[in-house]
Amino acid sequence: MLRVATTDVSSDFAPADGDLEEGSYRPALVKLVDDVRDSEHQLLRGFGSRREVLLWTQELAVRTLGEMPQEWFHQMARQFRGVPASEHERTLVSALLRPQYRTRDLAEAKAREFRRQLSARTIRPAAHRAFRELRADAGEYVDDGSADQHAPGKQQYVAMRPAIHELHENQRRTLKRVLDGFEDREAILDWGHDLELATHGEIDEAFVTRCYGEQSTRRLLTGTDQSERRGRELFAAHYLIPVYNRGVRDLAGRAKEQADEQREERQTATL
Amino acid sequence: MSTKQRQTTRDETKRQVLEEFRDPISLTRWTDARSMREEFGMGAWDREVFNWPSVIPNCLEHSWDSPSNEVDGGTDWLARGKPGTGKSTLANYLVVRLLEINDEKVVWRGSSSRSEWIPLAPWTTLYLPAGVDMSIRLEPKDPTNEPVDLEVDELTEIVREVRTYSDPRELNQTLDEGSLHVVYPDPRMRGCQEVYERSPEKQYDTPPKRETLFSEEDPANHWWFAWFLARVEHGPHHWTSLIFDEIGDVCPQSASKDTFGTYQKVELLKDTWVDARKFGLSTYAFAHSETDVHQMIRRKLRWRVQMPETANPTKASDVVGFESIRMKHDMTSRYDVGEALMYTESSFESFGWDDMPSPSSYKLKIAPEVR
Ligand SMILES: Nc1ncnc2c1ncn2[C@@H]1O[C@H](COP(=O)(O)OP(=O)(O)OP(=O)(O)O)[C@@H](O)[C@H]1O
Ligand SMILES: [Mg+2]
Numbered sequence: 001m002l003r004v005a006t007t008d009v010s011s012d013f014a015p016a017d018g019d020l021e022e023g024s025y026r027p028a029l030v031k032l033v034d035d036v037r038d039s040e041h042q043l044l045r046g047f048g049s050r051r052e053v054l055l056w057t058q059e060l061a062v063r064t065l066g067e068m069p070q071e072w073f074h075q076m077a078r079q080f081r082g083v084p085a086s087e088h089e090r091t092l093v094s095a096l097l098r099p100q101y102r103t104r105d106l107a108e109a110k111a112r113e114f115r116r117q118l119s120a121r122t123i124r125p126a127a128h129r130a131f132r133e134l135r136a137d138a139g140e141y142v143d144d145g146s147a148d149q150h151a152p153g154k155q156q157y158v159a160m161r162p163a164i165h166e167l168h169e170n171q172r173r174t175l176k177r178v179l180d181g182f183e184d185r186e187a188i189l190d191w192g193h194d195l196e197l198a199t200h201g202e203i204d205e206a207f208v209t210r211c212y213g214e215q216s217t218r219r220l221l222t223g224t225d226q227s228e229r230r231g232r233e234l235f236a237a238h239y240l241i242p243v244y245n246r247g248v249r250d251l252a253g254r255a256k257e258q259a260d261e262q263r264e265e266r267q268t269a270t271l
Numbered sequence: 272m273s274t275k276q277r278q279t280t281r282d283e284t285k286r287q288v289l290e291e292f293r294d295p296i297s298l299t300r301w302t303d304a305r306s307m308r309e310e311f312g313m314g315a316w317d318r319e320v321f322n323w324p325s326v327i328p329n330c331l332e333h334s335w336d337s338p339s340n341e342v343d344g345g346t347d348w349l350a351r352g353k354p355g356t357g358k359s360t361l362a363n364y365l366v367v368r369l370l371e372i373n374d375e376k377v378v379w380r381g382s383s384s385r386s387e388w389i390p391l392a393p394w395t396t397l398y399l400p401a402g403v404d405m406s407i408r409l410e411p412k413d414p415t416n417e418p419v420d421l422e423v424d425e426l427t428e429i430v431r432e433v434r435t436y437s438d439p440r441e442l443n444q445t446l447d448e449g450s451l452h453v454v455y456p457d458p459r460m461r462g463c464q465e466v467y468e469r470s471p472e473k474q475y476d477t478p479p480k481r482e483t484l485f486s487e488e489d490p491a492n493h494w495w496f497a498w499f500l501a502r503v504e505h506g507p508h509h510w511t512s513l514i515f516d517e518i519g520d521v522c523p524q525s526a527s528k529d530t531f532g533t534y535q536k537v538e539l540l541k542d543t544w545v546d547a548r549k550f551g552l553s554t555y556a557f558a559h560s561e562t563d564v565h566q567m568i569r570r571k572l573r574w575r576v577q578m579p580e581t582a583n584p585t586k587a588s589d590v591v592g593f594e595s596i597r598m599k600h601d602m603t604s605r606y607d608v609g610e611a612l613m614y615t616e617s618s619f620e621s622f623g624w625d626d627m628p629s630p631s632s633y634k635l636k637i638a639p640e641v642r
Binding site: 069070071074075078090121202204239242246268269270271 | 320321322327365368623630
């Protein structure tokens with residue numbers, strides 16, 4: 001049952017309940033703020049590995065409901081490319097790692113400043129946009145009738161929306177699988193099904209076919225060397241996480257849909 | 272049926288059957304265009320989404336064997352719109368499509384005051400004049416932040432590769448197919464006068480008190496006149512497109528027979544234009560208004576793009592060189608940024624594009640060091 005549908009006549013006469021009066025969407029907003037705060041804490045603390053950075057990036061995309069700039073994910077991906085002809089990571093990735101995990105010198109004060117900037121300049125505005133989007137979506141979540149459902153702390157769902165939470169779980173699982181590497185070729189195909197859900201259908205139609213069919217890609221995905229492991233991190237940063245974000249956008253966002261609808265009325269082709 | 276006819280039919284059948292198969296997948300197909308498209312979430316080019324093949328597909332698809340109603344060889348456009356109406360963003364999308372469709376060499380005119388190609392920087396090969404000290408600076412869009420100065424070799428943190436050149440002909444020999452090149456002109460104009468002298472049929476008045484049409488004293492952007500001529504006269508003649516953002520800076524309507532011979536050079540460009548088409552060179556120009564661009568050049572431009580917020584023309588007399596205009600009403604003044612109208616003398620079609628945010632809040636400014 002949708003929360004908005006519960007305002008039957010009798011509730012107009014029901015005794016005032018603080019939570020309900022302020023609108024049932026408030027807990028969702030509180031949950032969103034708490035989640036972003038948690039992501040920021042993780043960021044400011046720094047990460048222990050490139051893998052942690054990737055998992056955090058994916059989670060952040062979901063928690064900001066796809067409002068982080070798409071370009072930011074591509075920028076992160078480029079950072080994962082590493083400095084040509086050396087084992088070092090690029091400055092931005094270094095700055096995200098805690099000092100003992102870095103492979104290049106970087107003044108800790110600088111790194112901390114960088115992380116604060118990232119949070120202030122990019123994450124906060126995105127979180128703000130997500131908040132406003134969600135605010136407009138008042139009450140869109142499933143009401144299971146249990147007493148505590150509106151308490152944000154007890155909510156396991158991202159922004160209290162089960163569909164988005166499910167997307168998050170799919171993304172996290174498919175991401176971990178690819179980072180771990182596959183046992184064999186068949187496992188890649190199997191993973192492809194989950195990827196469909198994890199990207200909400202945003203993945204390029206030939207993507208899985210290529211992962212399965214191209215020898216070098218296959219080797220990368222099934223290999224066990226250190227270099228292949230690193231290659232998979234780059235692969236995920238480049239080909240998966242940006243598409244995950246598009247998936248979140250598609251599932252959560254309505255702005256783009258509306259823009260597209262308007263365009264369609266005029267039947268304009270996109271370049 | 273003659274043997275020859277039978278052979279043609281067989282070839283035709285074979286081609287049709289083969290077309291039913293998808294292209295084989297291999298890593299060599301991970302072209303720049305492909306990776307750009309993935310980065311910006313663009314589907315494959317499809318001419319069928321447009322209602323008028325002679326307008327947009329005709330302008331973007333370059334061919335020596337075009338369908339009837341469409342032109343062979345190089346094409347062009349002049350996109351005009353007020354500041355902030357999305358011209359540079361459109362230019363970036365255009366680059367992706369040109370690379371994708373024609374696998375061509377794209378050359379973007381680098382300018383010391385702008386770097387609107389920055390969204391495509393990871394795929395960019397940057398050309399700087401050899402032996403010229405360049406100041407390379409990242410300027411914050413927010414003026415309260417400090418600018419950052421870079422060394423030449425630090426540029427590869429931003430672009431794929433940096434190359435130097437000292438002659439426009441030599442530069443053209445090194446361009447890569449299927450790639451974007453951002454070229455900063457040589458303020459020393461090396462090789463420019465030679466290119467001009469090697470085309471004896473092109474004769475223009477030498478500016479007063481000078482021996483040569485091209486000289487080190489010229490504004491650096493005059494180098495582009497020589498580059499254009501060099502590309503047409505000396506090749507290589509692979510498909511090449513010039514992205515000419517702010518063309519009004521180079522060929523202004525106000526060009527006069529000044530001490531640098533600006534007018535003569537605009538004439539030279541005009542006289543080279545028809546050969547440019549024949550040699551597979553296309554020019555995509557962008558300007559604030561029609562009258563920013565010298566009319567000798569405007570007459571050569573067969574496509575126009577009207578950006579939003581300004582009315583599209585409704586009479587042929589509004590557009591220099593056009594004998595007819597199909598639009599009866601203003602459409603574009605109500606368009607939002609992200610949509611525009613493309614037209615020729617015979618048809619028009621509107622189209623859209625997405626935003627392409629810049630990866631950084633800093634602008635890259637590259638200019639010869641002033642001493
Ligand atoms: N399709 C689009 N949807 C939304 N915003 C867009 C779109 N295209 C461009 N923009 C935004 O519009 C602004 C102006 O774009 P752009 O710099 O491309 O314009 P311009 O015409 O080149 O401006 P100028 O003449 O000042 O160089 C930018 O902030 C850009 O991000
Ligand atoms: Mg511009």
